[in-house]
Amino acid sequence: MKRKFVYLYLLGLLLFSVACTGNFRDYNTDLSGITDDDLIIDDNGYGIRLGIIQQGIYFNYDYGKGKNWPFQLIQNLNADMFSGYMHDGKPLNGGSHNSDYNMQDGWNSAMWTHMYSYIFPQIYQSENATRNTHPALFGITKILKVEAMHRVTDYYGPIIYKNFANAEKHYRPDKQEDVYYEFFNELDSAVVALTGYIEEKPESNGFARFDILLDRKYASWVKFANSLRLRLAMRIASVAPDKACAEIQKIKENDYGFFEAETGGAIVSTKSGYTNPLGELNCVWNETYMSANMESILVGYDDPRLGAYFEHCTDEALKGQYRGIRQGTCFAHSHYSGLSKLFVLQSTDAPLMTASEVWFLRAEAALRGWTDEDEEACYRNGVTTSFHQWGIYGVEDYLKSELTASDFIDTYDEENNIEARCKVTPKWNPQDDKETKLEKIITQKWIAMFPEGCEAWAEQRRTGYPRLFPVRFNHSRSGCIDTEIMVRRLNFPGTLQTEDPEQYSALVKALGGDDHGGTRLWWDTGNNNLE
Numbered sequence: 001m002k003r004k005f006v007y008l009y010l011l012g013l014l015l016f017s018v019a020c021t022g023n024f025r026d027y028n029t030d031l032s033g034i035t036d037d038d039l040i041i042d043d044n045g046y047g048i049r050l051g052i053i054q055q056g057i058y059f060n061y062d063y064g065k066g067k068n069w070p071f072q073l074i075q076n077l078n079a080d081m082f083s084g085y086m087h088d089g090k091p092l093n094g095g096s097h098n099s100d101y102n103m104q105d106g107w108n109s110a111m112w113t114h115m116y117s118y119i120f121p122q123i124y125q126s127e128n129a130t131r132n133t134h135p136a137l138f139g140i141t142k143i144l145k146v147e148a149m150h151r152v153t154d155y156y157g158p159i160i161y162k163n164f165a166n167a168e169k170h171y172r173p174d175k176q177e178d179v180y181y182e183f184f185n186e187l188d189s190a191v192v193a194l195t196g197y198i199e200e201k202p203e204s205n206g207f208a209r210f211d212i213l214l215d216r217k218y219a220s221w222v223k224f225a226n227s228l229r230l231r232l233a234m235r236i237a238s239v240a241p242d243k244a245c246a247e248i249q250k251i252k253e254n255d256y257g258f259f260e261a262e263t264g265g266a267i268v269s270t271k272s273g274y275t276n277p278l279g280e281l282n283c284v285w286n287e288t289y290m291s292a293n294m295e296s297i298l299v300g301y302d303d304p305r306l307g308a309y310f311e312h313c314t315d316e317a318l319k320g321q322y323r324g325i326r327q328g329t330c331f332a333h334s335h336y337s338g339l340s341k342l343f344v345l346q347s348t349d350a351p352l353m354t355a356s357e358v359w360f361l362r363a364e365a366a367l368r369g370w371t372d373e374d375e376e377a378c379y380r381n382g383v384t385t386s387f388h389q390w391g392i393y394g395v396e397d398y399l400k401s402e403l404t405a406s407d408f409i410d411t412y413d414e415e416n417n418i419e420a421r422c423k424v425t426p427k428w429n430p431q432d433d434k435e436t437k438l439e440k441i442i443t444q445k446w447i448a449m450f451p452e453g454c455e456a457w458a459e460q461r462r463t464g465y466p467r468l469f470p471v472r473f474n475h476s477r478s479g480c481i482d483t484e485i486m487v488r489r490l491n492f493p494g495t496l497q498t499e500d501p502e503q504y505s506a507l508v509k510a511l512g513g514d515d516h517g518g519t520r521l522w523w524d525t526g527n528n529n530l531e
Contacts, residue, residue, distance in 0.1 A: 045129070046126065046129060046130060046134060046137050046210075047207070047209065047210035048210075049122045049125055049126040049129070050126060050137065050140060050141065050144065050207070050210055051210050051212065051272075052118075052119070052122045053119060053122050053123055053126065053141070053144045053145075053148065054144065054212050054213055054268065054274075055212075055268070055274050056114075056115070056118060056119035056122070056148065057119075057144070057147055057148045057151070057268070057352060058071070058075075058268050058276075058277070058350040058352060058452075059071045059074050059075070059114060059119075059277065060274060060275060060276070060277040060350075061118065061119075063117075063118050067275065067277065067280070068275075068277045068280040068281060068285075070110060070114050070277075071277035071278070071281070072277070072281055072285075072287070073106065073107050073110035074110045074111045074114055075111075075453060075454060076088075076277075076278065076281055076287075076288065076453070077092075077097070077098055077104075077107050078098060078107060078108070078111070078155070078453075078457075078490060079155075079453040079454045079456070079457040079458075080278075080288075080451070080453030081098065081099060081291070081327060081453070082098075082453075082457045082460075082486070082487055083446075083453040083454075083456035083457035083460055084291050084293035084294065084327075084446070084456070084460065084466065084468040084469075085291055085293075085294060085450060085451060085453050085456060086288050086289060086290065086291055086294075086342065086451070086453070087099065087289050087290075087291045087292075087324070087325040087326075087327055088287050088288065088289070089286065089287055089288070089289040089325065089334075089336050089337050089339065089341075090286075090287055090334070090337075091331055091332045091333060091334070094332055095330040095331050095332035096330050096473075096475055098487075099327050099328050099329075099330075099471070100327075100328040100329075100330050100471055100472075100473045100474060100475045101328070101471060101474050101475055101476035101481045101487060101517060102475040102476070103476070103477070103487075103490070103491060103516075103517055105491065105493065105494040108490040108491050108493070109491075109492075109493030109494065109495070111151070111152060111155050111156075111490070112152065112155075112156065112492070112493050113493060115148065115149070115152050116160070119148055120148075120149070120164060123141060123144065123145045123148065123149075124164060124165055126141040127141050127142070127145070135193040135194070135196060135197045136193065136194055136197040136198075136204070136206070136207060136218055137207060138189075138190075138193050139189070139190040139191070139192075139193035139194035139197070139221065139225075140190070140194070140207060140221055142186045142187065142189050142190035142193070143187070143190045143221060143224055143225050143228065145186060146183045146186050146187060146190075146228060146232075147224075147228060147266070147352060147353075149161060149179075149183075150180075150183060150232060151454045153176050153179045153180070153521075154235075154454065154457075154458045154521070155454075155489065155490045156489060156490055156491075156492060156507075157176045157489055157510070157511045157519075157521045157522065158173045158174060158175055158176055158179070158507050158510035158511050159173060159174065159176075159179060160172075160173050160174070160503075161173075161174045161178075161179045161182060162174055162178070162179075162182055171503065172506060173503070173506050173507045173510050174510065175510045175512075175522065176510075176521055176522040176523070177239075177240075177522050180232060180235070180236055180522075180523070181243070183232055184229065184232070184243075184247055187225050187228065187229050188250075190221075190225050191222060191225050191226075191254065194218055194221055194222050194225070195222060195254075195256070197218065198218050198219060198222075204218070205217065205218065212268055212269045212271075212272040212274060213266045213267065213268060213269070213352070214266060219256055220264075222254070222256040223256050223257055223258055223259055223264070224259070224266050224353070226251045226254055226256060226257065226258050227258045227259045227266075227353060227358045227361075228353065229247055229248075229250065229251055230247075230248065230251060230258065230358065230361045230362070230365070231353070231357070231358075231361060231455075232247070233245075233247040233248050233365075234361050234364055234365065235458065235459075235462060235523050236523050237364070237368065237462075237528075237529070238462070238523070238525045238527060238528055238529040239522060239523050239525050240523075241368075241529065244370070245368075245370045248365055248370050248371065252371075258355075258358045258362070259353065259354070259355040259358045260355050260358070260359075260385075261355055261385070262355060262356070262385050262386075262388035262389040263355075263389075264354075264355040265351060265352075265353055265354040265355050265357075266351075266352040266353040267349045267350065267351045267352065267353075267354070268349060268350040268351075268352065269349055270346070270347050270348065270349055270350075274350075275346045275347070276344060276345065276346050276347065276348045276349070276350050277350075278342065278344050278348075278350070278451060279344045279345040279346035279347065279348050280346050282341055282342045282344050282345075283344075283345060283346060284346075286337070286341070288341060288342050288344075289324065289325050289336065289339050289340060289341055289342070290309075290310045290322060290323070290324035290325070290339065290340040290341070290342070291324045291325060291326075291327065292324045292325060292326035292327070292408045292410075292416075292418075292469055293324070293466070293468050293469055294309070294310070294324055294450075295322060295323060295324035295340075295406075295408060296324075296405045296406050296407070296408050296420050296421075296422065296469070297405045297422050297443070297447065297466060298310075298322070298447070299322055299406050300403060300404055300405035300406035300420060300422075301398075301401065301403050301404075301405065301425075301426060302401070302403055303398070303447065304387070304392045304393070304394045304398065305386070305387070305390055305392055305447065306322055307343070308343060308390040308391075308392060309342065309343055309450055309451070310322055310340040310341065310342060310343055311340055311341050311342070311343055312340065313338055313339050313340055314337075314338045314341075315338025315339065315411075316338075318338065318339070318411060321340075322340045323339045323340055323411050324339060324340060324408075325339060326408060326410060326416045326418070326469055326472065327469065327471050328470070328471020328472045328473050328474065329410075329413070329416050329471075329472045329473065330472075330473050330475075331413075333412075335411075335412045336411070336412070339411065342451065344451060350452075351449075351451075351452050352452065353452075353455075354385075354386070354389060354448065354449065355385050355389070356382050356383075356385040356386035356389060356445075356448040356449075357382075357445060357448060357449050357455070359378050359379075359381045359382035359385055360378070360379070360382040360441050360442070360444060360445035360448065361445075362378040362382075363375050363376075363378035363379040363382060363441045364438065364441050364442075366378055367434060367437055367438060367441065367530070368530065368531075369531075375437065375441075376428050376430060379428055379440065379441055379444065380399060380428065382441075382444060382445065382448060383395060383398065383399060383426070383444055383448070384399075385448075386444075386447070386448035389448075398426055399426060399427065399428070400427055401425060401426045401427055402425045402426075402427050403425060403426070404420065404422070404423055404424070404425055405420040405421070405422040405423070406420055407419050407420050408420070408469065415472070416472055418469050421466075421467035421468060421469060422443060422466045422467045423467070424436060424439050424440045424443055425440075426440075426444065428440065434530040435528065435530055438463065438465070438528060438530060439463075439465045439466075439467075442459060442460075442463045442465035442466065443465055443466040445459065446459065446460065446465070446466050461486075461488060461521070461524050462523060462524060463528055464526075464528070468486065470483045470484055470486065471483060471486075476516070476517060476518065477516060480514070480516040480517065480518040481516070481517045481518040482518060485518070485526075487517040487518070488517060488518060488519060488520045488521065488524055489517060489519060489520075489521055490517065491515050491516060491517065492504060492507050492508070492515055
């Protein structure tokens with residue numbers, strides 16, 4: 001009983017400290033509210049912090065204002081939609097909002113606000129608390145830091161990273177290039193800390209009771225670090241190929257490998273008390289529906305995963321069908337409420353990285369000549385692993401399929417109809433040129449990563465694949481977002497312009513372009529640079 005009381009007491013202190021950190025000027029003061037003696041008790045203090053961080057990536061951590069709604073603003077009304085996965089079924093804001101590039105600052109700022117107010121402070125505290133005394137927890141903190149913050153820079157570009165909580169350097173932001181290079185340094189530190197600890201104490205699993213992402217083994221966290229390094233290396237493949245290749249070489253020198261089996265991956269478990277926010281939006285709020293892109297590609301491919309991802313339409317006239325909503329049509333009605341909702345529940349585990357994604361990353365690395373693996377074998381393993389992950393049969397027939405995406409026919413407005421953009425098939429053809437092979441790899445990776453929209457949107461921007469439908473109506477400010485090129489990033493929070501104009505100016509300078517959704521990020525070159 002005493003031990004349980006101490007745990008709850010520490011949790012309360014952590015919640016209080018998080019709620020009191022509202023801006024960068026506060027981060028160099030007392031951040032924890034917990035004494036070193038408190039942290040010694042069963043390592044609860046360390047575990048609680050890392051628990052908050054794990055819940056704050058696929059964000060559904062309750063910091064006192066409820067759950068689920070932050071995720072909707074952070075991800076579902078942005079990346080989940082821009083990735084081509086989903087669309088809200090309600091006419092929010094009269095039908096004009098981020099869907100048609102009438103970008104809403106309250107939505108765009110949510111990732112920035114929540115990560116800097118509630119999650120990065122916990123990362124900062126955990127780093128300081130574990131750096132010299134708990135190498136394994138320090139390594140895990142570093143991995144979670146990179147996993148959490150690469151999603152932030154992939155939204156905005158420049159972020160406050162190396163100088164977080166550094167008042168002497170005025171919380172100076174970093175260019176995205178510098179952030180990515182620091183990510184690789186952080187992963188270096190994580191791997192050194194974890195592998196050293198494993199060698200010293202191979203039977204130890206002190207973090208097990210706090211681990212809600214992996215299988216409670218430290219070796220799996222090294223696999224996560226390697227897999228994450230591969231993801232980030234491929235992200236910069238077009239803009240910094242030499243650096244990307246060098247990072248892949250580091251993985252080759254590590255004996256722990258990647259996520260490979262269908263049971264492998266970084267997936268937030270709902271058995272821990274965490275609930276899937278997308279499931280809440282889907283089942284209770286009735287606001288998440290299949291996108292037109294998912295309909296076009298999955299229905300066109302006759303993809304067996306379709307029934308694992310989405311439900312049949314509830315509209316009697318569309319019974320037995322899977323139908324989606326096109327982005328950017330500015331609908332101001334509820335006619336789409338009978339279309340296909342997601343097959344995601346509050347109890348569904350939330351994937352951050354799956355083994356199938358890693359196989360597709362390996363396929364691209366092989367395609368670029370950076371490894372000696374067989375690109376086709378990696379591609380086939382990626383598709384197969386995805387099928388097994390979902391418990392779906394028929395992968396061999398699917399890999400022989402020459403079906404293509406179908407045209408989109410809107411259920412209520414023929415003006416929204418559009419010809420299929422995606423032209424590649426599931427079947428691999430060794431005679432295809434490299435660009436076509438890359439399109440197949442990324443299209444299948446996009447299907448396999450569902451419903452994780454942050455990574456899907458980032459990869460679609462980087463490669464241009466899969467080929468998505470453009471918005472029908474583009475209401476971006478002064479046409480700053482090109483209809484065909486599509487939205488490339490989110491604006492920095494509008495409040496920064498008035499509350500901290502110096503920092504806002506520094507961020508825009510580091511961006512190297514105007515602060516709007518049409519400006520490309522550093523790694524977004526518009527060219528896949530396949531040689």
